[in-house]
Amino acid sequence: MLTGYNTDIDYAGTVYHVQTEDKGRSNPFVETLVYASGEILYSRRTPYHDLVERGVEPQAVAAIMERQHRSIVDAIGAGRLHQLMSRDEEVASEDDTTIVRPRHSAAPASEISLDQVIVDYLQAQRGRAHLVLQAAREHDFPYGARARVAIVALESQSSAPMAGVEISVLFKSTAEPHRVLLAKGVTGQDGQFRDEVVVPAYNGGTSAIVVSARSELGLSEIKHLVHR
Numbered sequence: 001m002l003t004g005y006n007t008d009i010d011y012a013g014t015v016y017h018v019q020t021e022d023k024g025r026s027n028p029f030v031e032t033l034v035y036a037s038g039e040i041l042y043s044r045r046t047p048y049h050d051l052v053e054r055g056v057e058p059q060a061v062a063a064i065m066e067r068q069h070r071s072i073v074d075a076i077g078a079g080r081l082h083q084l085m086s087r088d089e090e091v092a093s094e095d096d097t098t099i100v101r102p103r104h105s106a107a108p109a110s111e112i113s114l115d116q117v118i119v120d121y122l123q124a125q126r127g128r129a130h131l132v133l134q135a136a137r138e139h140d141f142p143y144g145a146r147a148r149v150a151i152v153a154l155e156s157q158s159s160a161p162m163a164g165v166e167i168s169v170l171f172k173s174t175a176e177p178h179r180v181l182l183a184k185g186v187t188g189q190d191g192q193f194r195d196e197v198v199v200p201a202y203n204g205g206t207s208a209i210v211v212s213a214r215s216e217l218g219l220s221e222i223k224h225l226v227h228r
Contacts, residue, residue: 005069008219009076009130016041016076020069022061028052030064032072034081042085044072059138070132074156077130129157131165133213133220136192141209141226143202150194151222153187153213161191166214169197171226175205182209202228 004021017035028049034042046068051060075081136150153165169183182197199209207226213219 004223005065005133006219006221006223007069007073007130007132009073010218011076011079011081016081018069018073018076020065020072022065025052030061030068032068034072034076042072042081044068066134070156073130077156129155129217131162131213131215131217131220132156132159133211133222135222136194139209139224141199141224143199143207143226143228146196146198147209148194148196149183149209149211150192151211151213152191153193153215153220154191155217161187161189162215162217163187163189163191164215165191165193167193168212169195170210170212171200171207172210173200173203173205173207173226175203175207177203187213199226 004019006020007018009016009018014036018032019035020030020032023029023031028047028051030046030048032044033040046064048061048064072084075084132154134152134154136152137148139147139149141147149169151167153162153167154160155162163186165187167183167185167187168181171180171182172178177200180200182199183195185193185195187193197209200207209224209226210221211223212221
């Protein structure tokens, strides 16, 4: 299981939290949820059963996660979330993606695909830039071991590296200790942050390493499960 992307984006005075996670090989979906004020406004689920059957590497699933997460964040930045929310539950013919809207949402005003939303955004270039956090190497976090962390912070519109972004690396768990700061610092001129951390020993819970970033463009984070 790969987990996940989290981004906070401010549009028109409302902060939207976008969360994208891999549900795992036993439930092969990439799911993105959009929250505001604790309420789920939008959900997008992309299946990858075919990739599991073909034994494709995890990097392929990671690419789906990143593309889906970034496209929805960009749509929010372009002010097009309401058009996504106006659609009834459906399965998109092109990519077999299930799009779900809350039952209390307004009736559909027009039919528009997510792809068209993003095309409109890219053409208009009206979206607000936001912080994008990406892994600069493949990560692996075993309990009780040393592990390397390498990430890069990018500006969403230009993909330019961002220097001076505040980075924190946290161990979070359902058991004690619930939260441990493993490393912190800022990105260099190349937008990268690299460090080596010591992952706490197995504590009987479910744990994750959370790499969080903060800048004037907002917040972003990447999560990785810790394993034995």
